[in-house]
Amino acid sequence: MKDTRHAGETSRFKIRIEEKTHVGADGSHLTAIRDLSLDLQPESMTVLMGPSGCGKTTLLRVVAGLDEDYIGEIDMPPHARLGFMFQEPRLLPWRTVRQNIELVAAPGFTESDLQNLAEAVGVADMLTRYPQELSLGLARRAALARAFSTEPDLLLLDEPFVSLDERTADRLRRLLLEVWSARPTTAVMVTHNPREALQLADQLVMMAPRPTHVLAVETIDVPQAERTAAMIESLHADLARRFPVNFAGM
Numbered sequence: 001m002k003d004t005r006h007a008g009e010t011s012r013f014k015i016r017i018e019e020k021t022h023v024g025a026d027g028s029h030l031t032a033i034r035d036l037s038l039d040l041q042p043e044s045m046t047v048l049m050g051p052s053g054c055g056k057t058t059l060l061r062v063v064a065g066l067d068e069d070y071i072g073e074i075d076m077p078p079h080a081r082l083g084f085m086f087q088e089p090r091l092l093p094w095r096t097v098r099q100n101i102e103l104v105a106a107p108g109f110t111e112s113d114l115q116n117l118a119e120a121v122g123v124a125d126m127l128t129r130y131p132q133e134l135s136l137g138l139a140r141r142a143a144l145a146r147a148f149s150t151e152p153d154l155l156l157l158d159e160p161f162v163s164l165d166e167r168t169a170d171r172l173r174r175l176l177l178e179v180w181s182a183r184p185t186t187a188v189m190v191t192h193n194p195r196e197a198l199q200l201a202d203q204l205v206m207m208a209p210r211p212t213h214v215l216a217v218e219t220i221d222v223p224q225a226e227r228t229a230a231m232i233e234s235l236h237a238d239l240a241r242r243f244p245v246n247f248a249g250m
């Protein structure tokens with residue numbers, strides 16, 4: 001069974017959103033989130049799954065403080081450090097991989113920390129390269145290193161492995177787990193890939209169609225490293241039956 005690294009600890013991240021409405025350029029209103037409540041367990045991986053357009057990215061942006069126009073409260077420790085990884089690696093093209101990392105690295109992040117992290121994600125030989133010289137898989141590795149270099153209290157991952165071939169995506173998922181086990185932090189990830197969700201999640205959050213809220217939270221009590229393909233298939237069959245909308249077509 002899963003270890004108890006966060007058993008008994010109370011959440012340091014409480015998300016309460018009464019309402020988040022987008023106002024379009026033409027003045028139209030679209031309510032993306034209504035009455036959403038979610039607690040994140042320390043040093044656990046929470047994965048959000050929901051139908052396309054339900055409001056998952058909107059939720060991550062609100063939690064990240066990138067969108068402050070909402071009614072509700074995001075309760076997190078003062079000065080909490082955030083790390084991000086988006087669908088596109090979003091590395092600054094005029095800076096090298098090293099410079100991209102150094103730009104956001106936590107105060108006190110040393111040269112040896114940088115070398116260790118670059119080694120762990122497999123970009124140690126790429127530090128002097130520019131993003132446009134990297135394949136998408138390598139750019140994602142660099143983005144992973146950048147996200148962890150902030151030494152985040154909260155790591156936000158928005159479909160970080162989308163558009164990669166399955167072999168590369170699988171390698172990167174394993175890398176994420178390795179780096180995350182060595183540098184545990186509270187993480188929230190959005191994905192449309194149910195097997196990815198079942199491979200990585202401690203908590204799987206089923207989101208309702210828009211305006212979104214939490215339908216159910218499923219806990220997976222087996223450490224990620226011990227999950228077999230058969231276990232993932234059996235979880236998938238069970239959840240697809242119980243949450244057909246969230247797993248539709250997946």
Ligand SMILES: Nc1ncnc2c1ncn2[C@@H]1O[C@H](COP(=O)(O)OP(=O)(O)OP(=O)(O)O)[C@@H](O)[C@H]1O
Pocket residue numbers: 022023024030032050051052053054055056057058059210
């Ligand atoms: N800046 C914006 N202005 C207006 N509407 C927006 C804005 N951002 C998102 N929306 C709308 O809000 C809804 C939720 O969008 P969001 O990107 O959060 O959904 P999502 O669940 O992440 O979608 P997907 O799974 O397809 O990535 C969508 O209908 C989207 O079109």
